[in-house]
Amino acid sequence: MGPEDSLLTRRQLYRGFGAAGASTLAGLGFDLKPVQAAATRLKIKGAREVPSICPYCAVGCAQIVSVRQGEIVNIEGHPDSPINRGTLCPKGSAAFQLAVNPNRLTKVKYRAPHATEWEERDLDWAMDRIAQRVKETRDRDFRDSWEGKDRDGKPVHKRVNHCSTIASLGGATMDNEWNYAHLKLWRAFGLIWLENPGPYMTQLDRARSGHFIRTRRRHDQPDGRPVC
Secondary structure, eight states: OOGGGGOOOHHHHHHHHHHHHHHHHHHTTOOOHHHHHHHTTOTTTTOEEEEEEOSSSSSOOEEEEEEETTEEEEEEEOTTOTTTTTOOOHHHHTHHHHHSOTTSOOSEEEOOTTOOSOEEEOHHHHHHHHHHHHHHHHHHHOEEEEEEEOTTSOEEEEEEEEEEEEEEEOOTTOOHHHHHHHHHHHHHHTEEEEEOOSSTTHHHHHHHTTHHHHHHHTTOOTTSOOOO
16 A cells, blocks of 8 residues: 555545544543434435536635435535635535526526517527527628728728627626637637626626726727727
């Protein structure tokens, strides 16, 4: 057995301390039967621990997902992670509600133009509808070049290869891998209005600080006018 095989993980160390502490308390005359009875009722008893990563921001905090009989029963921070050392922020601590939540929508909701009620639609219908609308809009509005005049009145011809009538707004649970693939797809379509924040609510703060204004200015036309 090599030196690396004798190393204890942080989790094993905590368990060892707990066992030693329990033995000490029992030796001092403390009655541990109520504690043992409570331990048998723990929601993670008999569950399988699966290491995972928090899906929210880009910090990459490690989590332990407890699974029993094919269902998630608990999510907590992973103490062996050098990033978060078992801790989680409020959003990461509430990750269980993302996976197990009776209020989570599981069917597509569609509201037709000028309608006041939502309808349930099939997922295949929704995907085809989105693809159809994206293709129609891009075919109609895609521009490979722009012609105009600069500030001195001289004619200007620029190659732009963009479609300015489709925008993408990311959500709070989009991880880094999905963000990468998501943006690669939209940029291949020529989109320029892209925003993929981690915490969704920070968009309000970014808007107040002028983030969206700066984003727009990066895509201004050569004469200084916005593209849309």
